[in-house]
Amino acid sequence: MLMGFSRAQAAALLVMLVIIAVAPMVAYPVFLMKVLCFALFACAFNLLIGYVGLLSFGHAAYFGMGAYASAYVAKAWGLSAELSILAGGLTGAALGLIFGLIAIRRQGIYFSMITLALAQMAYFFCTQVAFTGGEDGIQQVPRAAVFGLISMQNDMAIYWLVAVVFLAGFFLVHRIVHSPFGQVLKAIRENEPRAISLGYRVDDYKLIAFVLSTAIAGVAGGTKSLVFGIATLSDVTWQASGEVVLTTLLGGLGTIFGPVVGAVIVNTLEFYLSPFGSWVTVTQGVIFVACVMLFRRGVVGEIGAKLKVAL
Amino acid sequence: MLSILGYNVGPMLAQGVLGLINGAFYALLSLGLAVIFGLLNIINFAHGALYMIGAFVAWVLLNYLGIGYWPSLILVPILVGCFGMLIERVLISKLYKLDHLYGLLLTFGLALIMEGLMRNYFGSSGMPFAVPESLRGATRLGFMIMPTYRVWVVAASFVVCIGTWLVIEKTSIGATLRAATENPALVQAFGVNVPRLVTMTYGGGVALAAFAGVMAAPMYSVNPSMGSNVIIVVFAVVVIGGMGSILGSILTGFGLGLVEGFTKYLYPQGSGVVIFVLMVIVLLLRPAGLFGKAA
Numbered sequence: 374m375l376m377g378f379s380r381a382q383a384a385a386l387l388v389m390l391v392i393i394a395v396a397p398m399v400a401y402p403v404f405l406m407k408v409l410c411f412a413l414f415a416c417a418f419n420l421l422i423g424y425v426g427l428l429s430f431g432h433a434a435y436f437g438m439g440a441y442a443s444a445y446v447a448k449a450w451g452l453s454a455e456l457s458i459l460a461g462g463l464t465g466a467a468l469g470l471i472f473g474l475i476a477i478r479r480q481g482i483y484f485s486m487i488t489l490a491l492a493q494m495a496y497f498f499c500t501q502v503a504f505t506g507g508e509d510g511i512q513q514v515p516r517a518a519v520f521g522l523i524s525m526q527n528d529m530a531i532y533w534l535v536a537v538v539f540l541a542g543f544f545l546v547h548r549i550v551h552s553p554f555g556q557v558l559k560a561i562r563e564n565e566p567r568a569i570s571l572g573y574r575v576d577d578y579k580l581i582a583f584v585l586s587t588a589i590a591g592v593a594g595g596t597k598s599l600v601f602g603i604a605t606l607s608d609v610t611w612q613a614s615g616e617v618v619l620t621t622l623l624g625g626l627g628t629i630f631g632p633v634v635g636a637v638i639v640n641t642l643e644f645y646l647s648p649f650g651s652w653v654t655v656t657q658g659v660i661f662v663a664c665v666m667l668f669r670r671g672v673v674g675e676i677g678a679k680l681k682v683a684l
Numbered sequence: 685m686l687s688i689l690g691y692n693v694g695p696m697l698a699q700g701v702l703g704l705i706n707g708a709f710y711a712l713l714s715l716g717l718a719v720i721f722g723l724l725n726i727i728n729f730a731h732g733a734l735y736m737i738g739a740f741v742a743w744v745l746l747n748y749l750g751i752g753y754w755p756s757l758i759l760v761p762i763l764v765g766c767f768g769m770l771i772e773r774v775l776i777s778k779l780y781k782l783d784h785l786y787g788l789l790l791t792f793g794l795a796l797i798m799e800g801l802m803r804n805y806f807g808s809s810g811m812p813f814a815v816p817e818s819l820r821g822a823t824r825l826g827f828m829i830m831p832t833y834r835v836w837v838v839a840a841s842f843v844v845c846i847g848t849w850l851v852i853e854k855t856s857i858g859a860t861l862r863a864a865t866e867n868p869a870l871v872q873a874f875g876v877n878v879p880r881l882v883t884m885t886y887g888g889g890v891a892l893a894a895f896a897g898v899m900a901a902p903m904y905s906v907n908p909s910m911g912s913n914v915i916i917v918v919f920a921v922v923v924i925g926g927m928g929s930i931l932g933s934i935l936t937g938f939g940l941g942l943v944e945g946f947t948k949y950l951y952p953q954g955s956g957v958v959i960f961v962l963m964v965i966v967l968l969l970r971p972a973g974l975f976g977k978a979a
Contacts, residue, residue, distance in 0.1 A: 622789060651808075658795070
């Protein structure tokens with residue numbers, strides 16, 4: 374056991390680290406950064422669905438608002454890269470705290486519908502207020518230097534920043550899941566009334582998990598806005614919320630590496646299908662149906678089941 | 685012009701009436717969702733897409749086969765309802781033993797497929813659908829000019845909603861349905877074919893959505909995103925009303941349409957979010973919803 378990783382997981386982790394280090398030599402770094410941002414977003418989402426059993430159907434709100442916040446402070450206040458990303462995370466956390474307090478009042482399917490409706494409210498908010506730039510979004514966000522010193526103008530420089538942010542988030546989620554706190558979360562997922570009867574304040578645990586998840590989603594969104602230099606409404610839409618559900622479901626709910634694998638597959642598909650317009654949507658729908666009907670464990674979950682290890 | 689507290693009553697009433705029309709659609713759609721949820725225990729995310737499909741089928745029938753609005757009003761719900769039953773038999777019925785979340789994910793995927801396919805074949809700009817001859821024209825009401833078609837929409841959906849309620853509350857098949865909602869295993873033991881009842885119920889809920897789609901076709905342009913635009917609002921309506929009561933979901937649908945209309949007059953920027961704000965308030969004060977039973 375290394376840091377809570379089993380031997381198989383440690384091997385998979387090593388493979389992932391090597392891929393992250395080698396990939397920019399063979400693939401377009403901007404594409405890889407997009408994958409890493411969405412992978413981090415999916416890891417945050419997976420923390421809720423995979424380990425607490427909460428299906429938040431409006432996670433794009435935290436991702437998109439994080440993107441807006443980072444883009445705004447980087448552009449208007451000229452903050453450095455790490456502070457801008459931090460602002461994205463804090464925005465995600467603050468919004469998650471408010472929405473979480475409301476949403477955890479209902480369970481199951483109602484929770485999903487409420488998070489979706491709240492996210493739609495956030496979307497309307499973004500279309501109305503001035504600082505988001507409405508339909509235009511916040512454009513030409515500067516790639517601020519890290520600590521005001523290390524320039525991020527070069528694609529490779531910012532790639533390493535994104536990789537560090539992703540790995541930090543990835544390890545944080547892993548740490549949370551394998552902490553005593555994470556064990557209580559799993560207990561709530563398995564049997565909520567029993568967790569209550571054991572004396573755990575279930576709602577507090579859910580809320581903390583929710584805020585942690587939305588904070589990481591905000592960080593992912595903020596990082597993305599710095600990479601692409603733009604924050605737009607499309608990151609706040611229900612379609613974006615659906616996409617992170619798809620990513621995690623396809624990779625494997627409740628697996629450590631599932632969201633990452635899912636992000637690679639979904640973004641690659643989108644890249645190759647984008648010339649065909651709405652076929653992207655159709656393909657996503659087909660993948661949803663296929664995952665639910667045929668392999669509910671997702672890609673990583675199925676591989677893990679074949680090899681008889683948890684990945 | 686009459687005015688109360690500085691607000692002109694005329695324009696306010698006009699917006700209220702327009703809101704009632706939106707409310708008619710909320711009521712039809714949330715009623716279908718509630719009926720399906722009661723028996724199947726899934727949230728039919730494809731409900732908005734099936735409403736959109738209803739509008740498209742009506743458009744196709746008119747433009748390719750020359751079948752007009754009135755036959756479509758009967759024909760389209762039957763066709764789309766059968767399509768819904770097929771979906772239930774082939775896909776949804778395989779998921780009843782699993783966590784309810786999978787039903788939501790499956791129907792979300794189906795909604796994406798339907799919306800994407802329609803966008804591929806018909807484009808996303810939307811197509812006009814003429815108001816039927818007999819419902820053209822408008823009436824002068826003093827405070828507004830009321831198109832006849834809109835009066836028809838409110839009246840027809842009200843009748844259909846009440847009809848559905850009567851079928852569920854007052855007929856023997858409705859009694860079976862309610863019993864199966866309470867305890868499917870026991871009803872099955874009495875010799876009722878519950879799986880078939882479930883299929884019929886899903887078909888019925890879907891037919892209501894398709895009916896709403898046909899009604900919407902002449903008012904809004906027929907376009908692929910019409911379903912996803914409305915379904916999220918309908919989810920909020922369902923959370924506010926609670927899904928325990930059929931009559932409750934009808935009342936909540938019409939009521940929230942009215943509220944939205946008045947908001948459009950009093951505070952236009954807020955009309956897009958007022959239902960969501962109400963949802964938050966209801967959740968804080970009465971988490972089970974206005975008509976819901978506490979869990």
